[in-house]
Amino acid sequence: MKRLVSGIKPTGQLTLGNYIGALRQFVKLQDELEDTEMFIFIADLHAITTPQDKTKLRKNIRSITALYIACGLDPNRVHLFIQSEIPAHAMLGYVMESTAYIGEMERMTQFKDKKGKQTEGIRTSLLTYPALMAADILLYDADIVPIGDDQKQHLELTRNLALRFNHTYGDTFVVPDGFYPKAGARIKSLQDPTRKMDKSHDNPKSYILLLDDLKAVSNKIKSAVTDSEGKIYYDPVNKPGISNLLTIYAALSDKTIKDVESAYKDANYQTFKNDLSEIVVRTLEPIQARYEKLIKDDLLDRVLDEGRAHAERIANRKISKVYQRLGLGRKR
Numbered sequence: 338m339k340r341l342v343s344g345i346k347p348t349g350q351l352t353l354g355n356y357i358g359a360l361r362q363f364v365k366l367q368d369e370l371e372d373t374e375m376f377i378f379i380a381d382l383h384a385i386t387t388p389q390d391k392t393k394l395r396k397n398i399r400s401i402t403a404l405y406i407a408c409g410l411d412p413n414r415v416h417l418f419i420q421s422e423i424p425a426h427a428m429l430g431y432v433m434e435s436t437a438y439i440g441e442m443e444r445m446t447q448f449k450d451k452k453g454k455q456t457e458g459i460r461t462s463l464l465t466y467p468a469l470m471a472a473d474i475l476l477y478d479a480d481i482v483p484i485g486d487d488q489k490q491h492l493e494l495t496r497n498l499a500l501r502f503n504h505t506y507g508d509t510f511v512v513p514d515g516f517y518p519k520a521g522a523r524i525k526s527l528q529d530p531t532r533k534m535d536k537s538h539d540n541p542k543s544y545i546l547l548l549d550d551l552k553a554v555s556n557k558i559k560s561a562v563t564d565s566e567g568k569i570y571y572d573p574v575n576k577p578g579i580s581n582l583l584t585i586y587a588a589l590s591d592k593t594i595k596d597v598e599s600a601y602k603d604a605n606y607q608t609f610k611n612d613l614s615e616i617v618v619r620t621l622e623p624i625q626a627r628y629e630k631l632i633k634d635d636l637l638d639r640v641l642d643e644g645r646a647h648a649e650r651i652a653n654r655k656i657s658k659v660y661q662r663l664g665l666g667r668k669r
């Protein structure tokens with residue numbers, strides 16, 4: 338049986354970018370890949386690469402668990418768990434740090450970006466983060482890793498680390514493939530469509546949160562930055578705003594960008610934005626309704642306990658094998 342692994346950091350509330358780039362893909366793959374075992378986790382160890390408020394972090398962990406299920410993940414089909422509850426992640430993370438070179442880490446664009454935004458107290462783990470991500474994936478012999486575009490470089494590194502380790506110590510890890518959404522692998526900010534839509538942005542109008550008030554959602558779409566040409570077509574270089582909205586429309590309605598373009602070729606921006614906000618609201622409404630029930634339910638803890646128990650068995654077997662391969666401890 339094949340395996341799929343992916344995770345989301347609990348660094349804030351989830352955005353429409355996270356939904357289109359990650360969550361929606363997880364749900365689709367759950368339904369399409371019947372012969373694939375799925376491991377989806379909350380990457381809380383990754384969250385502490387930057388400072389976090391501990392009360393908010395706990396809240397976000399629970400909130401993401403509820404959102405996973407509210408968005409359609411079936412806990413009977415998917416193993417949902419929290420990364421820090423399985424020590425083997427950190428253990429293999431260290432082994433991956435001892436496989437990767439500093440130069441490789443320093444070349445990661447996400448590291449360079451995030452480092453650039455901070456002036457002091459840049460944590461060592463911000464640099465070594467991709468080694469832990471490699472561990473998350475390799476621990477479960479994942480064949481497929483659904484992620485947004487921004488994680489492509491980290492996945493390439495994971496593949497290189499797996500190959501390097503296998504070459505030095507003998508076949509140990511499966512070399513994984515990334516899986517990227519056809520439309521929407523990089524949803525942009527509504528206010529600055531040259532930048533990624535990020536939950537850590539300062540201007541709330543630039544992102545849509547899955548749990549945003551639905552009126553606010555409509556207003557955010559209606560005030561999204563566009564251009565003065567007045568024509569709807571896809572051109573990410575000259576019309577990044579409209580192109581971003583076309584991408585969101587296509588992703589949420591399971592249409593191609595071409596189809597959406599031709600449906601709106603004679604329409605004005607206002608009509609297009611009105612229709613798009615209806616689609617976004619229709620997507621979020623049932624998710625929010627399910628979320629409100631789930632967040633109060635102790636089902637979440639049961640799901641996370643089961644997920645941990647299953648994932649832990651696999652992870653522990655793998656880390657023992659890795660330690661043996663490396664000659665750590667005593668021979669067993």
Ligand code: ATP
Nearest residue numbers: 345346348354355358359484485522523524534537
């Ligand atoms: P941060 O802003 O704290 O770095 P993030 O949203 O980039 O957070 P995660 O929450 O870990 O990071 O992302 C979870 C998944 O969502 C990843 O697979 C990522 O590629 C995807 N993702 C995040 N933002 C977008 C976006 N704007 N468009 C498409 N996919 C996205």
Ligand code: LTN
Nearest residue numbers: 342343344345346380383470473
């Ligand atoms: N690095 C990812 C989150 C993440 C992840 C993973 C995704 C951590 N471990 C393993 C896929 C597989 C991010 O920042 N979006």
